Amino acid sequence: xxxxxxxxxxxxxxxxxxxxxxxxxxxxxxxxxxxxxxxxxxxxxxxxxxxxxxxxxxxxxxxxxxxxxxxxxxxxxxxxxxxxxxxxxxxxxxxxxxxxxxxxxxxxxxxxxxxxxxxxxxxxxxxxxxxxxxxxxxxxxxxxxxxxxxxxxxxxxxxxxxxxxxxxxxxxxxxxxxxxxxxxxxxxxxxxxxxxxxxxxxxxxxxxxxxxxxxxxxxxxxxxxxxxxxxxxxxxxxxxxxxxxxxxxxxxxxxxxxxxxxxxxxxxxxxxxxxxxxxxxxxxxxxxxxxxxxxxxxxxxxxxxxxxxxxxxxxxxxxxxxxxxxxxxxxxxxxxxxxxxxxxxxxxxxxxxxxxxxxxxxxxxxxxxxxxxxxxxxxxxxxxxxxxxxxxxxxxxxxxxxxxxxxxxxxxxxxxxxxxxxxxxxxxxxxxxxxxxxxxxxxxxxxxxxxxxxxxxxxxxxxxxxxxxxxxxxxxxxxxxxxxxxxxxxxxxxxxxxxxxxxxxxxxxxxxxxxxxxxxxxxxxxxxxxxxxxxxxxxxxxxxxxxxxxxxxxxxxxxxxxxxxxxxxxxxxxxxxxxxxxxxxxxxxxxxxxxxxxxxxxxxxxxxxxxxxxxxxxxxxxxxxxxx
Amino acid sequence: xxxxxxxxxxxxxxxxxxxxxxxxxxxxxxxxxxxxxxxxxxxxxxxxxxxxxxxxxxxxxxxxxxxxxxxxxxxxxxxxxxxxxxxxxxxxxxxxxxxxxxxxxxxxxxxxxxxxxxxxxxxxxxxxxxxxxxxxxxxxxxxxxxxxxxxxxxxxxxxxxxxxxxxxxxxxxxxxxxxxxxxxxxxxxxxxxxxxxxxxxxxxxxxxxxxxxxxxxxxxxxxxxxxxxxxxxxxxxxxxxxxxxxxxxxxxxxxxxxxxxxxxxxxxxxxxxxxxxxxxxxxxxxxxxxxxxxxxxxxxxxxxxxxxxxxxxxxxxxxxxxxxxxxxxxxxxxxxxxxxxx
Numbered sequence: 001x002x003x004x005x006x007x008x009x010x011x012x013x014x015x016x017x018x019x020x021x022x023x024x025x026x027x028x029x030x031x032x033x034x035x036x037x038x039x040x041x042x043x044x045x046x047x048x049x050x051x052x053x054x055x056x057x058x059x060x061x062x063x064x065x066x067x068x069x070x071x072x073x074x075x076x077x078x079x080x081x082x083x084x085x086x087x088x089x090x091x092x093x094x095x096x097x098x099x100x101x102x103x104x105x106x107x108x109x110x111x112x113x114x115x116x117x118x119x120x121x122x123x124x125x126x127x128x129x130x131x132x133x134x135x136x137x138x139x140x141x142x143x144x145x146x147x148x149x150x151x152x153x154x155x156x157x158x159x160x161x162x163x164x165x166x167x168x169x170x171x172x173x174x175x176x177x178x179x180x181x182x183x184x185x186x187x188x189x190x191x192x193x194x195x196x197x198x199x200x201x202x203x204x205x206x207x208x209x210x211x212x213x214x215x216x217x218x219x220x221x222x223x224x225x226x227x228x229x230x231x232x233x234x235x236x237x238x239x240x241x242x243x244x245x246x247x248x249x250x251x252x253x254x255x256x257x258x259x260x261x262x263x264x265x266x267x268x269x270x271x272x273x274x275x276x277x278x279x280x281x282x283x284x285x286x287x288x289x290x291x292x293x294x295x296x297x298x299x300x301x302x303x304x305x306x307x308x309x310x311x312x313x314x315x316x317x318x319x320x321x322x323x324x325x326x327x328x329x330x331x332x333x334x335x336x337x338x339x340x341x342x343x344x345x346x347x348x349x350x351x352x353x354x355x356x357x358x359x360x361x362x363x364x365x366x367x368x369x370x371x372x373x374x375x376x377x378x379x380x381x382x383x384x385x386x387x388x389x390x391x392x393x394x395x396x397x398x399x400x401x402x403x404x405x406x407x408x409x410x411x412x413x414x415x416x417x418x419x420x421x422x423x424x425x426x427x428x429x430x431x432x433x434x435x436x437x438x439x440x441x442x443x444x445x446x447x448x449x450x451x452x453x454x455x456x457x458x459x460x461x462x463x464x465x466x467x468x469x470x471x472x473x474x475x476x477x478x479x480x481x482x483x484x485x486x487x488x489x490x491x492x493x494x495x496x497x498x499x500x501x502x503x504x505x506x507x508x509x510x511x512x513x514x515x516x517x518x519x520x521x522x523x524x525x526x527x528x529x530x531x532x533x534x535x536x537x538x539x540x541x542x543x544x545x546x547x548x549x550x551x552x553x554x555x556x557x558x559x560x561x562x563x564x565x566x567x568x569x570x571x572x573x574x575x576x577x578x579x580x581x582x583x584x585x586x587x588x589x590x591x592x593x594x595x596x597x598x599x600x601x602x603x604x605x606x607x608x609x610x611x612x613x614x615x616x617x618x619x620x621x622x623x624x625x626x627x628x
Numbered sequence: 629x630x631x632x633x634x635x636x637x638x639x640x641x642x643x644x645x646x647x648x649x650x651x652x653x654x655x656x657x658x659x660x661x662x663x664x665x666x667x668x669x670x671x672x673x674x675x676x677x678x679x680x681x682x683x684x685x686x687x688x689x690x691x692x693x694x695x696x697x698x699x700x701x702x703x704x705x706x707x708x709x710x711x712x713x714x715x716x717x718x719x720x721x722x723x724x725x726x727x728x729x730x731x732x733x734x735x736x737x738x739x740x741x742x743x744x745x746x747x748x749x750x751x752x753x754x755x756x757x758x759x760x761x762x763x764x765x766x767x768x769x770x771x772x773x774x775x776x777x778x779x780x781x782x783x784x785x786x787x788x789x790x791x792x793x794x795x796x797x798x799x800x801x802x803x804x805x806x807x808x809x810x811x812x813x814x815x816x817x818x819x820x821x822x823x824x825x826x827x828x829x830x831x832x833x834x835x836x837x838x839x840x841x842x843x844x845x846x847x848x849x850x851x852x853x854x855x856x857x858x859x860x861x862x863x864x865x866x867x868x869x870x871x872x873x874x875x876x877x878x879x880x881x882x883x884x885x886x887x888x889x890x891x892x893x894x895x896x897x898x899x900x901x902x903x904x905x906x907x908x909x910x911x912x913x914x915x916x917x918x919x920x921x922x923x924x925x926x927x928x929x930x931x932x933x934x935x936x937x938x939x940x941x942x943x944x945x946x947x948x949x950x951x952x953x954x955x956x957x958x959x960x961x962x963x964x965x966x967x968x969x970x
Contacts, residue, residue, distance in 0.1 A: 052738050059760040099762060154782060160855060163866065167874055168851040195849035202795055202855055204785035 002355065004325035004348050006290040007619075009037055011283060011311040014304060016046050019275065019282040020082035023267035025303050026284065027622040031292050033324050034269070034622060037285035038276035046282050047271035053088040054261070054268035060095040061261045064254055067102055074258050076624055082263045091260055098250050105246055108239045115232050119225060121152075125176065125183060126214060126221055136215045139185075147190040149200070151207040155182040161203045168195040183208065266622045287324055287619065290314075315348070317461045323348035326619035333358055335394040343604055344614015349459045351452045353612055357603055360445070362402045364599040367438075368553035370406025370427075373414035374588050378403060399596070410554070414584055415561025427554040434551035442547025443483055445607065446540065450476040453611035468513035470536035471610055478506025479540050510536055543606050550602075553595055560587055632703045633924035637931050640696060641918055643669035644931075645938045654945055654958050669696075670942065685946060689939045690719055690745050696935060698749055700928045707814040708925045714811050715932065716750045721779070721804045723747070723755065724771060725797055731764045732793060752776075779803035794846075798856050805834055805858040813861070815925060822922035826929055828862035829913055832889065833906040835864050839872060840881065840899050850874045863889065878902070911937055 014022050026032040083091065139148055153161060155177055162172045170188025177183065188196055214221045267275065276283050288296055293312060300308055315323045325348050329337055336358040346352045369375070382396025407413060411422025427434050454473050457466035468474045481503025488496035511533040518528045564583030568576045608614065645668060656664055665673050672692050694716055701712050723744045730740040737759040744755050752775040761767035768784040783799035812827040835857045842853040850873040857869050863886045864872070875881050882893045892909050896902045914930035922930075941962040948958035
């Protein structure tokens, strides 16, 4: 729980024809994370073509599943084998055919929709032309010297088209607008129509075919439109039936395609990292937990009966930064994992701060927002959101619970300080004690982070940094000495001399280390050593004081409640209770939010930044996943 | 923030190639090329510049330019930020055209993706998804639902009516530059005359080169040519463009241009010469703006124009050397003809 599981690097060599099954077996195994560590002799990339074919198949299958609607959960049979490249090519051909059929059916639907819109447009056009009292038959005479076009174009282009048409001796006149489409009549000399046609095709002009029936008496045109609507409706019924037939016809094939795509995914995904090979051999490489090695061997033996070669190697210290981190958490801790991961992933071998984060974050939140009523409200609200937000809502439930406990300690309920007796103390009446406790907590917190950092540096092979750097043991020595010195000066202890000696030794070691570590000219070394040593002191001092905010927010909580009570007391009964209710809502939402952020800030900047590099790589195992 | 951007531009301008430097670059021995490129902030080209893959060279050149643009954009906000971001989107529009052409010729998705310009932080398209579209229609449909819907919608409609790839390309280009001119107008209100001069030359150059190409290379009728040009409020206004589109020869068009352009183009009779002289004019203006006390956004834009021009020349030299072309040919390729030597 405190650090990533020990991993080993594996290189699995097998016949290239068995690579899809090997990848599938590793995906079923569940804890293999692919990485590129193939022997240098394997210079070819045998799985690239497989990946390309799989991507095509996956893309087509996803589109088809999306069109077919929900197909239920994909069940992957226990002993199913992975598709070969030939299988995928065959699948692609089939999927392409089905997609073509679906597309033409879909486009048939789209055509009908368009026809409906077109008829609507004709309808509207007809009504407008009727109102204009234009004789369409005369207007569209083909033996006239004037060529006339009726149609639509993007409204934004009308001005430009008009200007351009003027160059060809034509005119444009709009007579309607629907959405961003303008309906227009274009008229010009028939002998310059070639120029006009080129321009119109460029301008996105869509000719509005005025059928013969529409070039007659308006009543006849109306009757024709009615007939057309009936015909389109019948076409629609036929298209719907055809779509249903297609769904039925291809459903089982599509189920099979989903299965094949799911079974092919492991090798395709491993190929994105790099599956190497040569001749008839293929090599898969990556990481598995050390504890699973024996099980992996027996799985491979059971499946390939000796037709493979497995090389297992522990990671060297130099490659530790490339090793992914696999950390197992108990279920109750998992809601806090995303909050840590939003800062970063722990490096392999680095201390994983999730557990202390969970405890300390809740502790800080409770201390800053201690109130029985407000805590209970947060707890109930978060619990009601469990379904919507899943396990992350447990953070809210826990924060509310801790807030309630601190409310009992502080004797505070919905801001009232005189209803329950504080089990511990009221922040408002023990300001100095609260501040002292907050800073003491900060000192303990910083000592802990310095110790963890020293440990992280040591395990990463940076022993000198662990011992002598400002964030290592020398820094800790200085910090403890300085704290002792300040406490003695304030009269809290009688350890001034040994404390300042300790601090001097610590800071001297840090300065010497900085001097040795700085590779620059003499002047620059002096400057860097001086500045960085000074920074050690100022940073630790500032970070310690930063924890005063814990006490400040505990006081702020009471002060905000007092302000609301003061306002409420100046009003009548109804106004009083409305103010109290609204005030409490403001406290929960506004102050609760601020405190949640402040607690997170303290954890990230005063804690994580001191010891947690957060630049690790997450362990992403190959998994069997169906087409979405 | 403008002080920061000004400082950034001044630092970056040290990377520009000075007159005469390309001459030395062409003759520099292979072993010293890496150092020379690194001195001009092109270490990404210095590494493995001899790679014989021309696509990779172009992509690395553009990637370098995009990275510098990203640094310049960082302190900007509002209309200025939107303008410079949009300026980079030319390359994404070029990706859109590559995707469309690839789909028309049935190119494999993987090969298609490898040819696309890596847009990095500026990328707004899911190119992997788009490359897997079944055909041009599906691709256009998907593009029409994406960030370039405004540009693509019109191009799609024009293409569906005509099925002519030229119409598609022309509509995409026009859509892009209309958007650029619109965004520039918002910046011009605050960035002053120098920015307007730069933008004017970009749009005027585009319009004039397209006009000549469509009119005399493709023999399109004046009405169609005019429609394909970018609506402009610079020296080549809509009414002047209409007049130019109706003229029948390059010489007549040059004579009908405003005085500044006419002086530069006098004697030019073909499109490459016109294009080269206009580009030289734009570079002169950009150099003047860069070394003036113009607003930071104008200086940044001027730097990007000059840097892009330099990078094109660097690419030409490297490509020429890869192909083992004679030095004189490489010189011809990068020394754009001027009034004197055209």
